[in-house]
Amino acid sequence: MKTIFALMLVALCGSDGLPNVQADEPVKKTDVAKPQVAAKPKPKFQYQSAGIEIPAATADEPKVAAFGPETILAARQYLDDGANYWVREKNCVACHSTGVYMAERPALTSLLGKPSEEVLAQFIKSIPAAVGEPVVRDGAKYYGASIQIIWRSSGLAAWDKHVTGTLSEHTDKALRQTLLCLADEGFVMTFPQVEIPYITTDFELTVQAARAIATAPGWLASVKDEDSLDRITRMKSYLSKHEPVSDYEHALKLQLAALLPDVVSPAQRAASIAMLWRQQLPDGGWSTRRMSDLMKWHVKMDPKVVEMIQSEPDAANPGSDPYMTAFAIVLLREAGIPAADERLQKGIVWLKQNQRVSGRWWMKSLFRDTYHYSTYISTAQALRALALCGEIPKLAN
Numbered sequence: 320m321k322t323i324f325a326l327m328l329v330a331l332c333g334s335d336g337l338p339n340v341q342a343d344e345p346v347k348k349t350d351v352a353k354p355q356v357a358a359k360p361k362p363k364f365q366y367q368s369a370g371i372e373i374p375a376a377t378a379d380e381p382k383v384a385a386f387g388p389e390t391i392l393a394a395r396q397y398l399d400d401g402a403n404y405w406v407r408e409k410n411c412v413a414c415h416s417t418g419v420y421m422a423e424r425p426a427l428t429s430l431l432g433k434p435s436e437e438v439l440a441q442f443i444k445s446i447p448a449a450v451g452e453p454v455v456r457d458g459a460k461y462y463g464a465s466i467q468i469i470w471r472s473s474g475l476a477a478w479d480k481h482v483t484g485t486l487s488e489h490t491d492k493a494l495r496q497t498l499l500c501l502a503d504e505g506f507v508m509t510f511p512q513v514e515i516p517y518i519t520t521d522f523e524l525t526v527q528a529a530r531a532i533a534t535a536p537g538w539l540a541s542v543k544d545e546d547s548l549d550r551i552t553r554m555k556s557y558l559s560k561h562e563p564v565s566d567y568e569h570a571l572k573l574q575l576a577a578l579l580p581d582v583v584s585p586a587q588r589a590a591s592i593a594m595l596w597r598q599q600l601p602d603g604g605w606s607t608r609r610m611s612d613l614m615k616w617h618v619k620m621d622p623k624v625v626e627m628i629q630s631e632p633d634a635a636n637p638g639s640d641p642y643m644t645a646f647a648i649v650l651l652r653e654a655g656i657p658a659a660d661e662r663l664q665k666g667i668v669w670l671k672q673n674q675r676v677s678g679r680w681w682m683k684s685l686f687r688d689t690y691h692y693s694t695y696i697s698t699a700q701a702l703r704a705l706a707l708c709g710e711i712p713k714l715a716n
Contacts, residue, residue, distance in 0.1 A: 365690055366404035373400055376681055376694040386671035388714055391705075393678025394698055395431045395714075398424055401695050402434075406441040412467040412474075414517040415692035417441070421474020422530075423699040425481035427706055432715035439478055442471050443489045450499045457618075461508040465500040466518065469507065469528045472497045476535035486536050494538055497528050498550040505550075505557030513617035513624055515685040516607060516642060517696070520617065522561050526571045529558060533578040558582050565611035569594050570650055577653040592654055595647050596662065603665030604639025604673075605647040607685065628685060641680035642693060644669055645700035649707060658708040667708050670701050 366373040383390045402420035405413060412418055417438055424434040450468060453460035462468070472493035479490050500507050509524040517523075532539060532551065542548060559582045563569045573591035576583035598605055613628060614620055628634065648666050656663060675681050680701045682693040705711050 361688075362690060365694070366401045368404040368407045371400045371404050373397065373404070374677070376679060376691040378681060378683065380675040380677060380679070380681060382672065383674045383676055386674055388712060390674055390676075390678060391431075391702070391711060392714060393676075394674070394680075394702055395427075395678070397678040398695070398699055398702070399435055402438045406438050410441070410445075412442065412445060412471045413692075414466060414470050415514070415696055418470030418474060419517070419696050419699045422470065422477055423703050425474075425477040427702060427711070428481050428715075430706055430711045430713050430715060431702075433482060434478070439475075442474055445471065446489060446493055447496070450496050456508060456511075459502040459504060459506075459508055461502070462500045465507050466510050466524065468493070468496050468500055469524065469531060473527060473531040473534065476531045476538070480534050480536050484536060486538055486541070490535055491538065491541075494532055494535055495547065497531055498547055498554075500528070501550050501554060503553075505553035505555075506561075509617075511619065513619075513621055513686070515616055515624075516567070516646075516693075518617075520564065520568065522558075522563070522568055523571060525554065525558060526575055529554065529575060529582075530578055555579065555582050565615050566594055566598060567607075567610035567616075570610065570646070573650045573654055577650075588654070592651065592656070595651060599647070599662060599666070600639050602639055603644075603662075603667075603669040604641075605643040605666070606637040607640050607643040608634075608637035610643060624686060627688065631683075639669060640682050641670060641673060641697035641701050642682055645680075645697065645704040648704035649700065652704070652707040663708065667705065667710060670705060671710075674701070 362375050364372055364374060365376050398420055402417050402424075405411075405416040409416075420434070421438060421442060428434065445467075447464065447468075450462055451464055453462050455461070472490070475487070475490040475493050479486050502508055506521045506525045507528050509521050510518050513519060517527075539551070542551065558575055558579070561568075563572060569591045572583055572587055573595070576588045576591070595605070598609060600606060608628065608631075613625060631637075644666050648663060648670075651660075651663060652658065658664075658667075670680070673680060678698070679694050680697040682691070682697040684691045684693045686693075702711065
């Protein structure tokens with residue numbers, strides 16, 4: 320079982336942890352003869368490949384003097400280079416890099432130009448012949464490749480919607496594979512290892528699946544076979560009946576309301592909007608860590624992740640971060656809140672003031688203190704939020 324779990328981690332490209340070394344722990348007499356295990360040095364680059372050298376993401380990277388066209392283009396370059404690196408060096412679909420790139424970057428095509436064809440080609444090429452056989456975990460069917468399958472279909476659906484405007488055969492195949500990953504109860508069971516914000520609960524992953532099927536142009540209306548229709552019905556039923564376990568899941572209910580309006584009641588939609596306004600901090604931003612009780616981010620929290628998050632200097636009073644600030648703005652704009660709303664404008668100002676000179680929006684990882692892919696996720700969300708508020712001019716070549 321341990322071997323299988325390790326292979327699954329490698330398959331999902333999430334094995335960037337460091338050894339649990341207590342450097343300041345007193346050495347006992349009985350341990351004197353034992354060799355000391357040195358901590359691995361932190362990486363010099365976040366992404367490095369031929370023609371791509373993106374320095375490691377760090378908290379001390381200077382902020383931009385002023386947000387504008389040059390810093391926007393730097394952010395675009397960062398996203399494009401990070402995704403191209405991933406397909407060249409890792410060759411897999413990762414929710415924290417190519418997954419979020421393909422889910423968010425196509426929507427910016429009219430403003431920032433076409434996304435990477437290289438990444439699209441890898442997504443198409445990587446569509447498996449079958450989803451594989453499930454295993455039973457906690458009484459429900461679990462498909463080991465479900466996260467990659469869902470993020471692949473979401474990215475291909477976004478490409479079809481925003482780049483070509485036409486449903487493709489490969490997207491149709493990917494979406495049908497997404498439906499095959501459903502447990503009998505209508506949800507997609509998530510990966511055993513937590514990686515906030517994109518590997519958390521079964522509900523979160525099922526919302527990602529719903530986003531894929533709702534985004535692809537004309538796909539839902541084109542589905543006629545009984546098996547697929549039954550799976551869609553079961554998915555909608557699960558999403559509608561699920562009671563959120565955290566404010567983050569309440570936020571996902573609002574995302575659902577924009578994707579599949581019939582799944583979320585007007586009362587639930589209004590409650591989610593009110594929750595987001597309550598969660599906004601005085602500086603205008605939002606905090607990911609405030610969106611859930613720590614132990615409710617995943618059905619089984621990794622002790623290392625818990626220890627890392629609890630040891631943060633601001634653990635008792637988490638501050639604003641770019642991911643949740645951007646995601647909240649996206650959700651509120653999709654819910655019809657005008658960009659001119661004073662509260663949204665405070666969030667926009669926060670984002671503009673916190674971009675880094677490389678184009679990124681720094682965010683410390685809530686998984687491992689190494690590559691900080693939350694920075695990549697945050698940058699994709701920030702550009703999306705800014706675009707929805709009219710803050711991104713047309714810069715396409």
